[in-house]
Amino acid sequence: MPNYAEAYIQYLVHFHAERDYFECHEVMEEYWKEHPEDPCSEACVGLIQVAVSLYHQRRGNRAGAVKMLASSLQRFKDEQLAQLGIDAAEFRLRLQARLRELDNADFVYTDLDIPLQDGALAALCREAAAQAQAEWGQPSDLNDTYLIHKHTLRDRSGVVAERELQKQRRNERRTTGDGV
Structure with missing residues (x-):
């Protein structure tokens, strides 16, 4: 298994278990700023943008969500996503499908998962989620005001x-x- 950055593991746990997209942004942005030489730095920015897009989607800011999601798709390079253990083709399909859904006036938010192709990475993340007392793959708690509006309430x-x-x-x- 490749040596994944701890910040990336934290990002994935926030993303898939806690559905705390604000924390995804915080953790990955700090890593990206501290490691500008990382060969996957563009993918890191793209992952930040996906998290920000989902944060906007949950809050009903479709314009912001579309802007961030479209920008993330421009940044992602398949080889960088593969180095991060992500199924690049499937991830792109999911992001493109979400962009189309956001064009629909009847759009209703649903969580989006990042397809991990590295089974060892997925197992490591599930273990980290369990240690954080979170369930991998659980849906967003749309009644959690703090989770939904964290940037204004923190x-x-x-x-x-x-x-x-x-x-x-x-x-x-x-x-x-x-x-x-």
């Missing part, structure tokens, strides 16, 4: 504090003549 105090700190540093550099 605690952002750390983000706000970091922004304030950076603002203070910029101001200090300006007053001392060392910066911007």
